[in-house]
Amino acid sequence: MNAVAHLGTDTHPTAPAQEEDVLVRVSGLSKHFGTGGGLFTAAAAPVRAVEDVSLTVNRGEVVGVVGESGSGKSTLGRLVLRLLDPTAGRVIFEDEDITDLRGAALRGFRRRFQMIFQDPLASLNPRMTVGDALIEPMQLHFKLSRKEAAARAVELLEQVGLSASDMRRYPRSFSGGQGQRVAIARALASEPKFIVADEPVSALDVSIQAEVVTLLQRLQKDLGLAMLFISHDLSVVEVIADRVVVLYLGRVMEVAPTEALYRTPAHPYTAALLEAVPGTSRSGEPLKGEIPSPSNPPSGCVFRTRCPFALDACAADVPALRDVGPGHQKACIRDDLDL
Amino acid sequence: MPSAEVMSDTVLEVRDLHTQFDTPNGIVRAVRGVTFTVRRGETLAIVGESGSGKSVSGLSIMGILPRNAAVTGGEMLFSAAGGPPRDLRKLPEKELRKVRGRQISMIFQNPMSSLNPVFPIGEQIAETLRHHLGHSPAKARAAAVSLLAQVGISDPERRVDAYPHELSGGMRQRAMIALALACDPELLIADEPTTALDVTIQDQIIRLLARLQQERRMSMIFVTHDLKLVAEIADRVAVMYASRVVEEGAVDKVLNRPAHPYTKALLDCIPRRDYDSDAGRTLKPIPGVMPNPLAPPPGCAFEPRCPIPIEVCRAAVPPFEEISPGHNTACLRWRELRP
Numbered sequence: 001m002n003a004v005a006h007l008g009t010d011t012h013p014t015a016p017a018q019e020e021d022v023l024v025r026v027s028g029l030s031k032h033f034g035t036g037g038g039l040f041t042a043a044a045a046p047v048r049a050v051e052d053v054s055l056t057v058n059r060g061e062v063v064g065v066v067g068e069s070g071s072g073k074s075t076l077g078r079l080v081l082r083l084l085d086p087t088a089g090r091v092i093f094e095d096e097d098i099t100d101l102r103g104a105a106l107r108g109f110r111r112r113f114q115m116i117f118q119d120p121l122a123s124l125n126p127r128m129t130v131g132d133a134l135i136e137p138m139q140l141h142f143k144l145s146r147k148e149a150a151a152r153a154v155e156l157l158e159q160v161g162l163s164a165s166d167m168r169r170y171p172r173s174f175s176g177g178q179g180q181r182v183a184i185a186r187a188l189a190s191e192p193k194f195i196v197a198d199e200p201v202s203a204l205d206v207s208i209q210a211e212v213v214t215l216l217q218r219l220q221k222d223l224g225l226a227m228l229f230i231s232h233d234l235s236v237v238e239v240i241a242d243r244v245v246v247l248y249l250g251r252v253m254e255v256a257p258t259e260a261l262y263r264t265p266a267h268p269y270t271a272a273l274l275e276a277v278p279g280t281s282r283s284g285e286p287l288k289g290e291i292p293s294p295s296n297p298p299s300g301c302v303f304r305t306r307c308p309f310a311l312d313a314c315a316a317d318v319p320a321l322r323d324v325g326p327g328h329q330k331a332c333i334r335d336d337l338d339l
Numbered sequence: 340m341p342s343a344e345v346m347s348d349t350v351l352e353v354r355d356l357h358t359q360f361d362t363p364n365g366i367v368r369a370v371r372g373v374t375f376t377v378r379r380g381e382t383l384a385i386v387g388e389s390g391s392g393k394s395v396s397g398l399s400i401m402g403i404l405p406r407n408a409a410v411t412g413g414e415m416l417f418s419a420a421g422g423p424p425r426d427l428r429k430l431p432e433k434e435l436r437k438v439r440g441r442q443i444s445m446i447f448q449n450p451m452s453s454l455n456p457v458f459p460i461g462e463q464i465a466e467t468l469r470h471h472l473g474h475s476p477a478k479a480r481a482a483a484v485s486l487l488a489q490v491g492i493s494d495p496e497r498r499v500d501a502y503p504h505e506l507s508g509g510m511r512q513r514a515m516i517a518l519a520l521a522c523d524p525e526l527l528i529a530d531e532p533t534t535a536l537d538v539t540i541q542d543q544i545i546r547l548l549a550r551l552q553q554e555r556r557m558s559m560i561f562v563t564h565d566l567k568l569v570a571e572i573a574d575r576v577a578v579m580y581a582s583r584v585v586e587e588g589a590v591d592k593v594l595n596r597p598a599h600p601y602t603k604a605l606l607d608c609i610p611r612r613d614y615d616s617d618a619g620r621t622l623k624p625i626p627g628v629m630p631n632p633l634a635p636p637p638g639c640a641f642e643p644r645c646p647i648p649i650e651v652c653r654a655a656v657p658p659f660e661e662i663s664p665g666h667n668t669a670c671l672r673w674r675e676l677r678p
Contacts (some may be wrong), residue, residue: 068537069508175628205388205564210608210624217620232537235610239620259614276542279567286546287539290507 023226024057024080024113024194029089030250031075045295049075051250052089052318057194057226064241064258065230066273070291072250073230077196080228081113082106093194111141114187118199120179123186124171130157130182131167137189156185160215177208184215188223196228201236213240234277238262243327246270249294249302252321256328264339266330269303271339301332309337350418350526350558351377351400357412358392358399367632369395369408371582374659377526379420382552382559384569384590387579388605390629393562396579397528400560401445402427402435417443420525441471441522448531450515454503460514461487461499467521486517491547509540513547520551527552530562545572566605570594575665578602581630581640583656588666598668601625601641603676639669647675 030053032046050072057063067073078084080091082098090099098109117123124133134153138144144152154164160181166174174182180200187195197216201209217240220227231237237244237258244261246254246269254267265271272287274280289306292298298305304314313333321329358370370392377383387393398404400415416424419442427435447453455463464486465479474482480499487495490513503511512532519527529548533541549572552559561572569576570590577587578599586599597603604625613619627644630636636643638653645652652671659667670676 068539206566206605206608207388207625210610210622213610214622214624233610234538238612239610239622258612262612263614273538276538277567278541278545278565278571286542290509290540291537 021058021061022056023059023061023094024228025090025092026056026080027054027090027092029053029076029079029091030087031072031079031084032087047295048250048297049294050079050086051297053247053250053252054089054321055245055252055255057228059193059226060220060224061243062220062227062229062241064237064244065228065247066232066234066237066244067247068232068273068291070249070294071247072294073232073247074198075250076247077115077198077228077230081115081196082109083115111190112192113194113196114190114192116180116183116187116195116197116200118202120174120176120183121171123183124179126171129168129170130174130185133171133182133186134167134189137186141190153185153189156188157182159188159219160185161211175208176204177211180204180212181215184212184219188219192225194226194228196230198230199232200229202231202233209236216240234262234274246273249291249297251302251318252331253303254328254330254332255321256325260325260328264325266324266328266339267303267332268307268309268334268337268339270330272306272308309334348378349376349416349424350379351560352416352418352424353396353400353413354416355413356396356399356410356415358395358404358408358410360405360408362407365633368635369582369632370399371635372413372656373579373582373584375577375584375587377558377560379525379558380552380556381574382561382572384561384563384573384576385579386563386566386569386576386605388564388629390581390632391579392582393564393579394530397445397530397560397562400427401443401528402439403445417526437471440467440524442524443526443528444519444522444524445528445530446512446515446519446532448534450508450511451503453515453518454511456503459500459502460506460518461501464518464521467518471522482521483517486521487514489551490514490517490520491543492517509536509543512536512540512544516544516547516551520555520557523555524557526558526560528560528562531564532561533568534564548572566594566609578605581635582632583640583669584659585641585670586668587659588663592663592666598662598666598673598676599641599670600645600647600672600676604644604646639671645672647672 029050031050032048034044034046053076065073079086082091090097101109131153134156135149138149138152157163157166162181171179201212204212213236229237229240241258243257245252248269253269265274287306292305300315300317301319304310319331319333321331324330354374356370356373360367360369373396385393385396399410410428415427417427418424461483464483468474468479468482484495484499487498492498492510492513506514533544536544573590575588576590576593577584580601586593586602593602597606607623610622625644630640638655639657642648642652657669657671659669661667662673
């Protein structure tokens with residue numbers, strides 16, 4: 001699994017990433033849910049939500065994570081931010097291992113990374129005005145006076161396209177797109193270096209989606225933010241991400257710079273996923289069947305039960321990620337495929 | 340099969356349909372003068388964003404509006420094969436019940452809005468067949484098994500006794516389609532049937548609907564927010580904005596040469612990355628917001644967001660103009676739109 005450790009540190013199409021550019025590094029990350037049995041129930045097979053995932057995010061880089069329901073993409077996002085404890089693996093943030101940090105030590109770190117969710121109301125207290133929701137974390141993190149924090153809150157609102165008059169409004173009174181702006185402003189209040197955005201535009205109409213994506217792109221560039229952009233929408237990820245990680249049943253299938261992934265997918269799952277996007281030319285058969293249960297994943301390659309190219313050998317071992325191009329890796333043993 | 344002379348070419352003609360909701364804040368006119376036709380054997384897509392009135396149009400035809408809503412004007416002329424056009428609005432409830440579920444049926448985003456959680460899926464299909472077509476219990480059960488096989492549910496002899504909660508999301512969607520098609524309807528109204536599904540499952544369901552529609556020479560109204568799906572499934576499309584149809588025509592014409600600025604703006608919002616240009620990651624959001632449904636503007640509802648408005652656009656709602664055979668737009672300035 002040597003190749004995995006170097007993920008993202010290989011050549012990058014626009015800016016070759018140096019080792020010191022790595023902001024977040026996770027290695028061998030796994031999360032199993034529900035291992036233990038209860039008083040009267042036998043221990044069931046654990047749900048293997050995330051299995052042996054390694055990836056890096058460089059400073060100022062947007063890494064897209066795509067996958068279907070049950071791929072483990074949201075769990076991965078929560079593990080990276082230490083909102084969940086991993087079953088195995090490490091999370092390194094700015095060269096510091098934060099896997100085992102707890103309590104106050106972890107809270108000190110929390111300021112540097114933030115999360116944006118699909119439902120903006122999920123991260124906002126419904127009984128707190130937007131102003132208070134912004135002022136409170138800034139007083140906490142930067143020991144600002146209320147007046148100073150309020151001035152900064154107005155700045156933040158303007159940065160996301162809202163105005164000072166929105167300070168006194170409650171989260172419920174905002175439309176979906178405006179609500180997401182508020183959630184973004186709140187995420188930026190602690191001046192993070194890294195943001196995990198979990199399906200931030202999935203619930204929005206396409207015209208509003210375009211607005212929020214444009215806002216995220218601008219902020220990301222202006223503030224030099226690193227971002228893990230999690231989405232099931234391949235078209236949105238293509239526009240926003242520098243590199244893309246494809247997950248299936250908790251495992252990484254393929255990683256590549258965006259253009260390479262979309263133009264020359266190397267893994268049969270990526271190819272099938274891209275072909276299923278409406279509006280793309282349909283050459284092959286649709287992917288058959290559905291994602292298997294994560295509590296009983298197939299042996300060997302987890303995709304083999306739906307893969308049109310599976311061989312007997314695919315059931316034997318979990319295929320390791322290996323290089324197929326600059327910064328481009330796949331977890332598939334076949335090299336004779338014309339995708 | 341009746342001869343061509345008797346068979347009307349049109350299954351459904353909706354003329355100047357008005358539907359309104361009585362809300363605590365006032366009257367919301369969700370559908371304001373909507374006109375479209377559905378021809379025999381074709382799929383008409385109704386596309387629009389949240390609040391455009393696209394779903395309410397479908398519910399109005401089906402006669403299943405919520406309690407606080409009512410159709411307040413217009414005609415919905417439904418012609419069963421070989422029969423005369425009958426206005427669904429004027430049919431007595433007893434007659435309407437014979438049409439609904441038998442000649443016109445509907446599928447939804449959430450299969451649980453059609454399926455009863457406490458009965459096996461086969462029993463629900465069989466009950467529809469007994470009720471509408473007078474099948475014997477044995478014949479109805481055999482037909483239910485056959486329908487489940489037709490919608491791609493494997494092992495239908497066993498699955499016929501499954502409860503909805505025992506099926507995956509994609510399988511439930513298939514069961515709902517089987518239920519809707521049980522009586523071989525002439526018109527299927529599909530309201531965002533794939534919106535909650537993963538992209539590979541969506542692909543399966545879209546292909547299934549397209550196949551069933553062709554095999555049965557069924558007509559379909561496909562209500563969606565996704566223009567990319569429109570290209571995939573529909574013959575013609577009606578684009579709705581703020582309770583009205585703003586453009587209508589053959590799919591290739593409307594999507595390739597849009598004749599309304601809203602259609603064009605909506606197409607521009609679809610994320611598409613161009614790797615050969617510096618601006619290749621830029622999206623084009625639609626400036627401004629949807630009009631307040633309680634107080635829509637007197638003229639063209641898109642005028643406040645339109646890039647090419649003129650004075651008269653604000654005065655009165657632009658009439659529907661046929662700019663080429665079968666291609667209509669409610670824009671005075673369509674000649675100024677550049678592709």
